[in-house]
Amino acid sequence: MKALSLIFPVITCTLLSVSNMLPHIEECVDCAIIDEAGMIPQHQTFPLLVRSRKAIIVGDPLQIEPIITLSNQRREDYCQTAFLNKGLTENDYLRYSPEKIDKATTYHRAAGATGEDGNTGNGIRLMEHYRCQPSIIEYCNNIARYGLEVKTQPRVSPLKTNLIAHHVEGNIEGNVNQQEVTAIRELIPRLLNQGYSLADISIISPFKVHADALRNDLRSRRNFPGFQKDDIGTIHRFQGSQKRVIILSTKVCRSQDNFxxxxxxLNLLNVAVSRAEELFILVGNLYRLEKAGGYTDLLVKHIQKNGLVFDYKSKSDLENPYKDSAIDIPIVSNCQHLEYFNRAIQEVEQELIVVTPWIRGDEPKQFADNIVSALERGVQVKVVYGYVNPARESYANNDDNDAESEKLLRDLFTSYPKSCLSRSRSEGTNQRILLWDNKLAVVGSWDWLSHRYRDKCDKCDKSLMNPDAQIREETSVLVSDPLSLALLKENIAGLMQEES
Structure with a gap:
């Protein structure tokens, strides 16, 4: 190898090491190739460029940008003293200032960018893409408008899809969403059982503190000590990397969080998604990500259209309240919940009660359309809802319900005085109950008026509710004995505020 290196001398190094590795002689390097130039400030490339006869600058200005931490006042002072006071123009500042991370990186200068907003110059564009599965890179292609020609041979993952999203309500403590950490810890064995290895998986987050918490938890001795330290970190650290499986943990779950x-x-999510070769998994509060709009909303909608979406349920959500009963209790799983919901609406004669933590998404409109037939028959319909997350700071930050959906049901029930929409009392409810006519109740994990499974269940395709891809299946029990039903109704009455 030493002899070969003398015939074909190639040196690889970081830009910071150039001064130590090469003499300060102009054009001592025949050709320099600078990769990831979209995240390199211009001044960091000067030591190599003055030593090079030719240079090839490679990068993507729509991926991770340089990190420059200057206050607005410092930026203004720098513009004035280093540019305007020297006879240069504001456009010169936009084109050459190291803190103009979206206009004046090494890539921008090499491509001849003008300094105008959105102008990335005239570099040679590499249009053929070979890394990601088509449904994964399609998201990046759409938001960045690359116009890529995807050459990757389509290959479905062992989980029968290339895109998955797990909705996690979330709770923030010390800038860490512990519920997302727990969900990912429980997700890893699912992936391992489907043939992936720890070396195939990387876990990323936009936020360093949360990424550090993920690394510390997952690499602990009791969990997955085989995880390499560098396989869990921030999105910024994974620029230029790739893995068969990428799990993105967004952390944000409250209205005041930094969406x-x-x-x-688009840069952050463009990089995050395009790191995945075969399977991209989003873990986060999908309701909040959609409500924030922008690129997070587009990502959730892209996965809904092209992949699988699941609601993450903790062990307590799935605990059977009748597990100690001597009676053999029938179990309801996944799409069977919709069958019982439809059956309840069709069969109910006197009273239908729905208890659910949230009212949001498409289900309230579907419910409003379907329940009219029962209301016209004189059925009394009661909907009790509202979940208070004890980890959140105030009641105002707990309201993850959709105001339009609440108004829709409230206005509907106004025309039927015996029916009502009632928020649960101040402590809220995390119960999920469907009960009708003192005949039957379904009690368990199904979010009756906020779940995301209807389209998949209506298509009658079991692969769309793939248990291998779920962290836990949606599970409930059927309750029919009179005493248990009476106790359930008593419990529900205690949850209800005055009818609104």
């Missing part, structure tokens, strides 16, 4: 950090530009 703008993710949504301000």
């Amino acid at each position: 703008s950090f993710i949504n301000r530009k």
Whole structure:
């Protein structure tokens, strides 16, 4: 190898090492190739460029940008003293200032960018894509408008899809969403059981503190000590990397959380999604990500259209309240819940009660359309809802319900005085109950008026509710004995505020 290196001398190094590795002689390097130039400030490439006869600059200005931490005042002072006071123009500042991370990187200068917003110059564009499965890179292609020609041979993952999203309500403590950490810890064995290895998987987050918490938890001795340290980290650390499976944990789950950090530009999610070769998994509060709009909303909708979406349920959500009963209790799983919901609406004669933590998404409209027939028959319909997350700071930050959906049902029930929409009392409810006519109740994990499974269940395709891809299946029990039903109704009455 030493002899070969003398015939074909090639040196690989970081830009910071150039001064130590090469003499300060102009054009001592025949050709320099600088990769990831879209995240390199211009001044960092100067030591190599002055030593090079030719240079090839490779990068993507729509991926991770340089990190420059200057206050607005420092930026203004720098513009004035280093540019305007020197006889240069503001456009020169936009084209050459190292802190103009979206206009003046090494890539921008090499491509001849003008400094105008959105102008990335005239570089040679590499249009053929070979890394990601088509449904994965399609998201990046859409938001960045690359116009790629995807050459990757289509290959479905062992989980029968290339895109998965797990909705996790979330709770923030010390800038860490512990429920997302727990969900990912429980997701890893599912992937291992389908033939993936730890070396195939990387876990990323936009936020360093949360990424550190994921690394510390997952690499602990009691969990997955085989995880390499570098396989869990921030999106920024994974620029230029790729894995068969990428899990993105967004952390954000409250109205006051920093969605703008993710949504301000397309760069972060463009990099995060395009790291995945075969399977991309989003773990986060899908309701909040959609409500934030922008690129997070587009990502959730892209996965809904092209992949699988699941609601993550904790062990407590799935605990059978009748597990100690001597009676053999029938179990309801996944799409069977919709069958019982439809059956209840069709069969109910006197009273239908729905208890659910949330009212949001498409289900309230579907319910409003379907329940009219029962209301016209004189059925009394009661909907009790509202979940208070004890980890959140105030009641105002707990309202993850959709105001339009609430109004829709409230206006509907106004025309039927015996029916009502009632928020649960101040402590809220995490119960999920469907009960009708003192005949039958379904009690368990199914979010009756906020779940995302209807389209998949209506298509009658079992692969769309793939248990191998779910962290836990949606499970409930059927309750029919009179005493248990009476106790359930008593419990529900205690949850209800005055009818609204």
